[in-house]
Amino acid sequence: MGFNLEPFATYLIGEIMSEEAAATGPLPVVDWLKGAGTDDPYLEGHKCGECGAVFLGERDNCSSCGARDKMSPTRLSTKGKLYSYSIVHRSFPGIEVPYISAIVDLEGGGTVKGNLINIDPDPAKIEFDMPVEVVFDDALGRKDRDGNSYISYFFQPAA
Amino acid sequence: MSDVYIMGVDMIKFGRFPEKTVPQLGATAALMALDDAGLKIQDMQALYCGNLGQASAMVGQRILQEIGQTGIGVVNCANACATGATAFREAWMSVKAGVNDVVLAVGVEQMGKGLLGGSGGGTGIPKEGLLGSGTMPAVFAEAGMEHARQYGTTFEQFAKVSVKNHHHSTLNPKAMYQIETPLETVMNAEMISYPNTKLMCSVNVDGAAAAVLVSEKKARELGMDRAVRVKASVLTSDPYSDRDLVMPNVNDVTRRAASQAYEMAGCGPEDIDLVELHDCFATAEILHYENLGLCKDGEAGRMIDEGETALGGRIPVNVSGGLLSKGHPLGATGIANIYEVATHLRGEADKRQVGGAKLGMTHVIGLGSACGIHILEKVA
Ligand SMILES: [Zn+2]
Numbered sequence: 001m002g003f004n005l006e007p008f009a010t011y012l013i014g015e016i017m018s019e020e021a022a023a024t025g026p027l028p029v030v031d032w033l034k035g036a037g038t039d040d041p042y043l044e045g046h047k048c049g050e051c052g053a054v055f056l057g058e059r060d061n062c063s064s065c066g067a068r069d070k071m072s073p074t075r076l077s078t079k080g081k082l083y084s085y086s087i088v089h090r091s092f093p094g095i096e097v098p099y100i101s102a103i104v105d106l107e108g109g110g111t112v113k114g115n116l117i118n119i120d121p122d123p124a125k126i127e128f129d130m131p132v133e134v135v136f137d138d139a140l141g142r143k144d145r146d147g148n149s150y151i152s153y154f155f156q157p158a159a
Numbered sequence: 160m161s162d163v164y165i166m167g168v169d170m171i172k173f174g175r176f177p178e179k180t181v182p183q184l185g186a187t188a189a190l191m192a193l194d195d196a197g198l199k200i201q202d203m204q205a206l207y208c209g210n211l212g213q214a215s216a217m218v219g220q221r222i223l224q225e226i227g228q229t230g231i232g233v234v235n236c237a238n239a240c241a242t243g244a245t246a247f248r249e250a251w252m253s254v255k256a257g258v259n260d261v262v263l264a265v266g267v268e269q270m271g272k273g274l275l276g277g278s279g280g281g282t283g284i285p286k287e288g289l290l291g292s293g294t295m296p297a298v299f300a301e302a303g304m305e306h307a308r309q310y311g312t313t314f315e316q317f318a319k320v321s322v323k324n325h326h327h328s329t330l331n332p333k334a335m336y337q338i339e340t341p342l343e344t345v346m347n348a349e350m351i352s353y354p355n356t357k358l359m360c361s362v363n364v365d366g367a368a369a370a371v372l373v374s375e376k377k378a379r380e381l382g383m384d385r386a387v388r389v390k391a392s393v394l395t396s397d398p399y400s401d402r403d404l405v406m407p408n409v410n411d412v413t414r415r416a417a418s419q420a421y422e423m424a425g426c427g428p429e430d431i432d433l434v435e436l437h438d439c440f441a442t443a444e445i446l447h448y449e450n451l452g453l454c455k456d457g458e459a460g461r462m463i464d465e466g467e468t469a470l471g472g473r474i475p476v477n478v479s480g481g482l483l484s485k486g487h488p489l490g491a492t493g494i495a496n497i498y499e500v501a502t503h504l505r506g507e508a509d510k511r512q513v514g515g516a517k518l519g520m521t522h523v524i525g526l527g528s529a530c531g532i533h534i535l536e537k538v539a
Contacts, residue, residue, distance in 0.1 A: 056404055096288065103402065128308040152289055
């Protein structure tokens with residue numbers, strides 16, 4: 001239930017990056033971000049062959065219709081619309097605020113949560129259903145205990 | 160099958176009790192409920208205990224170690240914020256099934272300070288503030304903003320929920336706070352996650368509540384004067400919905416539970432005299448007016464504007480002060496709200512009494528998700 005501070009403390013203290021780890025290049029922030037470290041990163045969904053439900057991450061069975069072994073990977077769109085959001089002003093120690101926590105429906109299926117960037121964190125500026133695009137960048141400088149850097153996804157207003 | 164009755168029910172005043180243990184808090188509430196029923200621990204045939212923080216630490220047995228180790232069966236359960244309601248429902252089910260005639264249900268929690276939730280843990284790097292927010296105020300803000308996108312619900316309307324519930328709590332000596340919070344105070348309080356300010360977030364408190372449930376036969380034997388009939392007891396989990404991987408759906412899980420509860424009780428929302436619902440954040444209360452059928456879809460904003468859910472209104476909601484001001488000790492909440500409704504049905508709610516209350520509803524949501532609903536009826 002409570003937030004696990006363990007990995008957080010590591011992040012806040014910082015660890016010395018080992019040469020070995022640094023050589024492997026950036027890791028994906030979630031296992032359904034594919035192509036980390038290449039010039040073609042993308043988000044991968046798994047789609048049910050029976051009912052069409054799209055999930056994030058691999059799974060065997062569909063929690064929408066119960067179909068077994070009907071999942072196949074699908075490349076998620078980088079285009080979407082803002083479904084809902086909150087502007088977060090208080091978070092855990094060490095997390096920079098304010099930021100916009102956004103829920104985005106992607107074209108062709110899949111709903112993803114992430115930070116909405118490159119827009120003022122002001123409700124007057126943020127419109128429901130505004131078109132946004134998925135962009136990939138370094139994970140705000142956060143590194144794991146082995147010193148690895150990460151690539152993350154973000155949303156920004158569509159150009 | 161026999162009807163099931165609440166013969167005793169009580170709660171400790173919610174607050175912060177760092178000097179007490181979880182079993183001590185639970186034991187205090189258990190003894191209060193036993194006294195209310197005029198029974199002893201030796202009369203209990205089973206104990207159903209709800210607690211989250213020490214879910215693997217046999218809290219129910221440790222409560223018996225405080226008040227009497229009679230050797231009865233104990234069930235310890237955890238179901239997020241629906242934990243207390245789940246314990247109560249397990250107790251109800253054992254009586255309903257004819258296995259037991261007299262049982263005790265206890266919900267208890269000791270809380271830390273600060274934010275709940277977060278998407279930390281696991282390997283890699285912290286995700287909070289990187290992949291949006293997993294904090295509870297943000298999650299329920301996003302659920303509220305979904306209502307705003309559908310119906311144009313405003314920050315001010317969400318804030319009015321908090322004004323109302325804080326006002327109610329000034330009439331409840333067992334609430335954590337008894338402080339009026341005018342609209343401008345609520346709206347100008349520290350913004351936690353827009354549109355939820357600090358005063359629109361439930362209060363982290365320690366608390367405990369307990370109930371004695373009995374069969375019809377036992378109720379007749381003990382006397383029906385203050386008995387409260389359990390008309391419906393329902394527990395649901397969240398059915399699949401398109402966005403539920405990233406946006407917990409507190410609506411469908413509640414709607415499903417509400418329709419089952421009304422059917423079981425043989426009544427409709429128009430028959431309910433008061434509701435204690437899960438206002439873990441001010442945004443949540445607005446959603447549940449519609450989820451519980453207290454108004455039509457899209458009318459919740461108007462309902463709070465017109466005071467329909469305030470004490471004296473058409474359908475008073477959270478006259479205890481709710482989780483926003485009475486406090487939200489997770490595992491205790493689902494029995495504390497049963498205490499509140501039962502107290503009104505008994506006509507013993509003093510200054511906050513809902514006049515002529517005959518039928519009341521309690522509702523809790525545990526993210527993950529679980530929804531527990533009970534409909535209670537005045538007997539005498
Ligand atoms: Zn399916």
